[in-house]
Amino acid sequence: MIDLRLLRDDPDRVAAALARRGLGPDDLDRLRHLDERRRALISEVDAARAEQKAASKRIGQAGPEERQGLIDAASELKAKVAALEDELAAAEQEHARVAATIPNLPDPDAPDGEEGEGVVLRTFGTKPTFGFTPRDHVELLEAADAVDLQRAAKVSGARFAYLKGEGALLEFALVRYAIDIAMEHGHTPVIPPVLVREAAMYGTGFLPTDAQQIFTTRDDEFHLIGTSEVSLAAMHMDEVLDPDDLPLRYAGYSPCFRREAGAHGKDTRGILRVHQFEKVELFSFTHPDASREEHERILAIEEEVFSGLDIHAQVVDIPVGDLGASAARKFDLEAWLPGQDAYREITSCSNTTDYQARRLKARMRVVGGDNVLVHTLNGTALAVQRAIIALVEQHQRADGTVTVPDKLQPYLGREILFAR
């Protein structure tokens, strides 16, 4: 949710910032009018309640003979308060509904443009060349029996996979490798709940916006997280944090569940886009003045993780037209996949400034002043399935084996994968 006070005090600035995201002025005008109506009603309700409270107080102090008259008079006030309260509740509901549709103000440094028009800031690693036709990850993994897509389809349907043998070992190695790097940078490893209540989904902004992406349990009111960002962000929901404890840095490892509704026919091959995958996610709660720097920090960790795996990738500054609702700025890492001859997203990190914190009510104590909202940031340290794809495709050899990057060898316990 955006800052309503800023919208009130400087509507032109808010409108200009959101115009970059393609938001017309109508929605904002509507929200401002709803805000005015809401505030007017709050004043009316407060005044009516004050009147009623005073009347009730007098009854308590009154003698028995005048009591009944006062009670009768106070009864009339009761109805008036109730009517105004109903009106206010309706106005607030409408206001909240419209407010929820307004995305975060983009960072002034975020580039203009739509999806696919990101700015490549830099590349790292060397783009591999092959003296043979490179295979894609499905050919490589299936030949080594490191993945079983056929049986996963039988058991669970499309977009599921069994990781087996060295495929499974790769996950353990990659996860521990990424967590070690995250820990060196001050992130506490966390295994979070993957089933969460509605409040956590709303607080993090995945509901109602992304309802179609979320799996929900039938008999219990649980939602499966699409990323551990949800459970990590909601950890400090409704809290007032001690500034001395900031920044709070976590590295969550969890499975992630996504319905991928609307992605029919897209990336149907292999394990690039699946309903269930595992991910090590970085999450930070920071002082509002520190979030830009923290964003760069998180991006640097992501680059360290993938350059350490000798993977060639590019860093993309995502344009405002392709930002999620809560992000002010976003950087993606896109690894080159020889099997597709294309750069594909393997990580993503966003600064959501106070947008997510406002919904979560995650604040910071300010001595001698009003408490302020913290800033929240999230980023992928390592998405297992996509990291496996990049790794095996880029490090494959003519015989279908894969060289293991030096830094991963201690975690995997071998130098070559898929040797027969």
Added chain:
RNA sequence: GGAGGGUUGGCAGAGCGGACGAUUGCACCGGUCUUGAAAACCGGCGUGCCUCACGGCACCGAGGGUUCGAAUCCCUCACCCUCCGCCA
């Protein structure tokens, strides 16, 4: 799954229909005293919303109800604790 007990400000813990947004202690902040500190004493000290301000309103786990009036009574739900059952 069954039975019982709980949920109050940073923490502990009173309050059980009317002057309670809440006694008190600890913690914390300021002051007096002191060479300095401790102790003692004095004062302050929850959050949010509305208002230029004075001030007002809301919040005692969440939601609903009874009442002129609810932290206090009733209902529903969530969570925590104890015991029994089950279980990795």
